[in-house]
Amino acid sequence: MMHQKILSGTLTALTDRDAHLRLDGLTKRYGDTDAVAALNLNVPKGELVALLGPSGCGKTTTLRMIAGLITPSGGRIVVGGSDITRMPVYKRDMGLVFQSYALFPHMTVAKNVAFGLEMRGVPKPEIERRVTEALAMVRLESLAGRKPRELSGGQQQRVALARALVIRPSILLLDEPLSNLDAKLRDEMRNEIRDIQQKLGITAVFVTHDQVEALSMCDKVVVMKGGKLEQVGTPVDVYERPETPFVASFVGRTNRLEGAARGDGTVSVGGATLRVPGRPNGPVEIMMRPHRVRLADVDASPAGEGTNRLDGRLTRVTFVGDLLQYHVDVNGAELIVEAASDHGRFFRAVGTPVTLSWRIEDTMVFRRAA
Template sequence: MMHQTIRTGSPTVSGDRAVHLQLDGLTKRYGDSVAVAALDLAVPKGELVALLGPSGCGKTTTLRMVAGLIRPSAGRIVVGSQDITAMPPYRRDMGLVFQSYALFPHMTVARNVAFGLEMRSVPRPEIERRVKEALAMVRLEALAERRPRELSGGQQQRVALARALVIRPSILLLDEPLSNLDAKLRDEMRNEIRDIQQSLGITAVFVTHDQVEALSMCDKVVVMRGGKLEQVGTPVDVYEHPATPFVASFVGRTNRLEGQAQGDGRVVIGAMEVRVPGRPGGRVEVMVRPHRMNLVEAVSGGERAAEGTNRLEGRLVRVTFVGDLLQYHVDVGGAEIVVEKASDHGRGFLAVGTPVAVLWRVDDTMVFGRGA
């Protein structure tokens, strides 16, 4: 469910929280090309919001406009009650964590973290105290005198995070900060960033192309495509109730089938027919998550579809072992459907070529008009 923004003067509110960051019609053009198109977004105070989308969708451009690194072509950026659209970056009171970490190789960890405070002419005793607190927050106190080259990727990312937080920014901006880490480190850093953000109660905007990061870390997900917003909502809303076929396919895995809706809850797909929620009409796209499906051998007298369940018969064409999952690829009337099931210690594989039936609940079916 999308939060409703209610204008009450200054500042606005979203749901039951005051809006901390407001983007009104934010636009960036490069000649005839539009990188970000009239983007409206309200970020409540203390929330972590993900800008999620494929490369080139405008998410990093949006973040850099918020940071003041790119000048908007149109629109406003408001923090609290202050319009900061024309304000230079160094006056915006924002901490920025880059994808590349951007640490100074000749400085120690402590000096890297202290740099922003030194530029602000903070007294030396205060700098030392705040640097120590920031390094403790990211568990790097023992590495204060090392150089960046002596650190692992995860440790360098922690230094970059400490450097952004030590200035006590009003807003924390993170530009794909985990993309250079291996899978295990990404999991660890996701949890650490989320824990720190919540403990500080800081408003944060997180750019990512990884839907797992967006769903697992953030209070709200902003899905972008072609410089425009596709959907804004909680992770559960965006995953369970996608507003468009693009959101359904980008956020999570889906099977997609095209067919002709009959207006009575039936959709004809070639020689097959499935039931869908509601009563759509015309050309539609039917989508179902692989893990919401079940697979059985299609033997004579086998399991039949219960009331409220769809059943399509086909032939198993491939089995993929993905550790905790088995992915069964089924040819159904010329279309390929993927069914995901938990693996059982490498046992229970069905053989390629096995006649099978794919079953799923009607209520687990998503349906979109072809123009959606």
């Protein structure tokens, strides 16, 4: 008896953690093209999930379907167990932060934040209390009486966030919220949004084309391409173990080589032989991250255990402040090596023959259509 109770308690806990937001074959068709094609996704309660992809990959369309601003052509949207696919926007209880913030220009900051509460018929004293609370959360108490146009971009962004959160939405939706901010402010807001999301324990979907935002803020990253999922995983998963060449090159920078795998864990690339994890066969592409490759003087001795090596010639060095980017020509292919910039000192002058080396486990290999 007792046992059963504990068990059922565990079960409830499990279902609670299980998919607060569920997309079931969600599809949006425009004419003959699928902007979003049969998307399946589970977002557990309290997680921040990034929809990451290039423009036109369907990430914003997906977000707008969740918000109810676009009607899906097919599939279902389920929140907390109930199907909301056909529910009108104003009943959905979603907090949406727009890329352009979309604040009400004719209302003060406080009125903007109060709007959602007024629509819900919350009593006046409570509205006042919750607006004050929400503005304190985004550190804008002192600007409650200002109009949006009197605020900076970062402040407008925080008002938009407060306005979306004050209604205690079931899900927070963020549509490229940082793309209109300058770089320094973007870093700050990134942490601020993440902190608030964690503090409130709110389920959130974050649309971005910026891999840094996706990796640094989110519990889970959903990489999309052409309306389809490419890969779903933790930030470390998609960066370290990309399942497709697209994910590898979109999430982080990559060097790319084409070769023929022999089926014994080696790949012939040009004249050289590289060792790769696994035993692929046939035409493959090989990728490695520029910062995982080391640059050294040409060395005739055999490559060390667990290491791949290629010889080339330094063709260009770019100083980008914290990094030095060495461009190396390897039999006609250009590879890039990134190294921490050491007071701007270059490794070798342009034109010098060099050797590139990297660990076998840092070699990503993907099957390639012949």
